[in-house]
Amino acid sequence: MADYSIWVLEYAFVTKYHKSGVLYGAHNEGYVKLPYCYALIKGKNHVAMVDVGFNNKEYGKTLGDRFGVENWRSPKDILAGVGLSPADVDTVFITHSHFDHFGNVEDFPKATFYIQEREIAKWVWAMSLPDRMRWMMVAVDPGDIIRGVDLARQKRLFCVNGSLENVLPSIDLNVAYDSHTFGSMWVHVRNDGKSQSSDAWVLAGDLVYVFENIEGPGAVVDVDQMYVPVGLAVGSQENLVMATEAMMKSVGYEARRVIPIHEERLKDRFPSRITSEGLRISEICLADGEKSRVR
């Protein structure tokens, strides 16, 4: 019995991303393709998103010209690939406030948003620091925070303080403080509805970029595999490793159940298809009675 279907939907990509960005210490090891994705969870009369991507109107030219971000498509186009529209989305979990996760709230007119309070509170602190410390302020658009205020005014945005169980039925929010960002959140879906689930999935946000963050080569320390944190952390690599352990524990240490949305090789692990627009849909799991969108 499965309550929810989960898809990872690619909405843009970078062809050549430096590998050291996704994997700590992978210097001079070349490039990997970096897909930009969000996740969609459907079931129990809910349609929820994990992150909303960015708005090409604001950033598209800069990202395209300077950083090689290609083939951006709107949520309307992307969600059509699984038979939905942005207006169907009732809930959005923002894993963190970087522009490519929190940068397109306006395209989801009926959704209620959840973000960690600390993600905002520490942003305020970081923005008060002098310019020489601006490294801690990167990738967040004040405009996205302003749009967040408007959502809060409409009672459509809630700040979560720590973990929150059953934010939707059998879906929990968890936090990894001072890791990739100040208040990065991961989403735990207990797909059999049980508190000790044997069919759980984790949508990891940017706490995990690629499979090697969980299943990294361990030969150097004489183990088969070990956690290797992502390359970018405003907090600490220690906190990233501890967050990885918490995510893995929540899925019974079954690595394939922790979903890294920036991982191109999801297509090798889960049924996937490439749309007519050249973007990937990966089908992580299907709820009972739900039809496949990739076959």
Place this chain on the structure above:
Amino acid sequence: MANRGRDALDRMTMVHRWDCPAVASEPALPPAEVADVDMAAPTVLRRPYDGLRRLIGQAAGLLLLAQASRQREIVDLPAIAVAREQWKEITAELASLNAPQGCERHAAHLVQAARLIGACLDALDAAAAREVMDVSLALDRVAAAYRLAQSCSIERLGLTMVDFRQSCCNCAPMKARA
């Protein structure tokens, strides 16, 4: 003249919502052909521009926390005092700014944005004093300030509202990878 300017400012911040097309369509300033801009522009403008960008971020974050939590205590946070202190510094800096050639309107917009941030912080204070916390007016002001600052952005001079340099997309500038 001064009154007319103030009237215009009040009209923009109080009559229009921040996403009203009349404000949102604030004409982007000439995308600044860098050749036409005084070479001193990046040096002269960057400090107040970055300072305002950060102040806008602080103010927006505080508003979000205040609105989402409905806690009046937000206005007593040290962060508010820090923001006010930085606002004073930037306002003073802008008052003595000699606008570089080709960037006169950019400088004027920054001055206007700074005034709006001050007004935003005042509105947040006022909102906390009311029976029901509502940051709408403060939101209108910070959003208008954002639009003004955004209209001053000159990407090629490093004046941008989002710093992408360490972000997920940053795999070094295209030129370096070519």
